[in-house]
Amino acid sequence: xxxxxxxxxxxxxxxxxxxxxxxxxxxxxxxxxxxxxxxxxxxxxxxxxxxxxxxxxxxxxxxxxxxxxxxxxxxx
Ligand code: FES
Numbered sequence: 838x839x840x841x842x843x844x845x846x847x848x849x850x851x852x853x854x855x856x857x858x859x860x861x862x863x864x865x866x867x868x869x870x871x872x873x874x875x876x877x878x879x880x881x882x883x884x885x886x887x888x889x890x891x892x893x894x895x896x897x898x899x900x901x902x903x904x905x906x907x908x909x910x911x912x913x
């Protein structure tokens with residue numbers, strides 16, 4: 838088994854989840870998106886993208902607001 842760099846997911850303020858690294862992105866039926874040549878993808882977090890699961894910038898148009906950080910977790 839080869840070692841791969843860990844996947845990094847960055848929560849963008851008021852925006853998408855930026856996913857960097859070697860990932861497989863599949864739907865509920867197991868169909869896979871072809872991410873060949875894409876070192877990173879941005880996944881919609883606001884629900885308004887017309888290209889879900891990918892971000893298309895609609896979060897700006899709708900004024901999506903969501904600031905979060907690990908310090909926001911409760912009970913830890
Ligand atoms: S987070 Fe960008 S369109 Fe939803």
